[in-house]
Amino acid sequence: MKRKILLFVLVAILISSCSKERAIIRREDKLIGVWEIEKVTYKRDFGLFARDITDEYAGDVLEFLPDFSAFYDDSSLGATFSGSWILLFEEDEYWSEDGNVSDLDFHLEANFYDYVTNEDFFFFGDIDRLTRNKLHFEMQDRRGEFRFKLRKI
Numbered sequence: 605m606k607r608k609i610l611l612f613v614l615v616a617i618l619i620s621s622c623s624k625e626r627a628i629i630r631r632e633d634k635l636i637g638v639w640e641i642e643k644v645t646y647k648r649d650f651g652l653f654a655r656d657i658t659d660e661y662a663g664d665v666l667e668f669l670p671d672f673s674a675f676y677d678d679s680s681l682g683a684t685f686s687g688s689w690i691l692l693f694e695e696d697e698y699w700s701e702d703g704n705v706s707d708l709d710f711h712l713e714a715n716f717y718d719y720v721t722n723e724d725f726f727f728f729g730d731i732d733r734l735t736r737n738k739l740h741f742e743m744q745d746r747r748g749e750f751r752f753k754l755r756k757i
Contacts, residue, residue: 631710632691634734638667639754648748666714666727666754676716685725687716710734712741727752 641661647654663679674689692711710731718725729743729752739754 627708628691628693631734634736635668635691636670638665638757639739640665640757641752642755643753645751646748651748674714683720685716685718687714689714
């Protein structure tokens with residue numbers, strides 16, 4: 605009996621870990637491609653309203669490649685910056701009527717090297733929505749929150 609219980613627990617662990625791995629791979633597959641920034645808003649901490657700052661990102665394009673390299677094309681500078689990306693996840697457990705439920709929260713981390721100013725810049729945020737043609741994510745800075753909406757080209 606103990607052997608059956610141990611076997612059941614091991615199988616359950618393996619199945620749950622495989623499903624997490626598959627969920628990450630599916631998200632990565634959806635992220636790979638060329639994305640145009642459609643809309644960007646910024647809301648200061650404790651602010652009432654978000655400000656539309658889409659003009660600052662007008663025409664900018666992000667490209668995520670399968671080898672985890674990335675490119676950021678800044679149309680206002682007429683420059684393309686290379687970098688890398690990774691998709692991270694965090695397991696969020698919460699209580700529901702059916703019992704304890706786990707959910708995966710996905711985070712995008714993309715860093716680029718700006719050869720014009722010799723600095724790195726980052727896109728690090730929580731993914732709110734990721735489909736084959738839409739990407740919504742939130743990114744924090746010291747004073748507030750950015751919300752990005754991108755569409756696949």
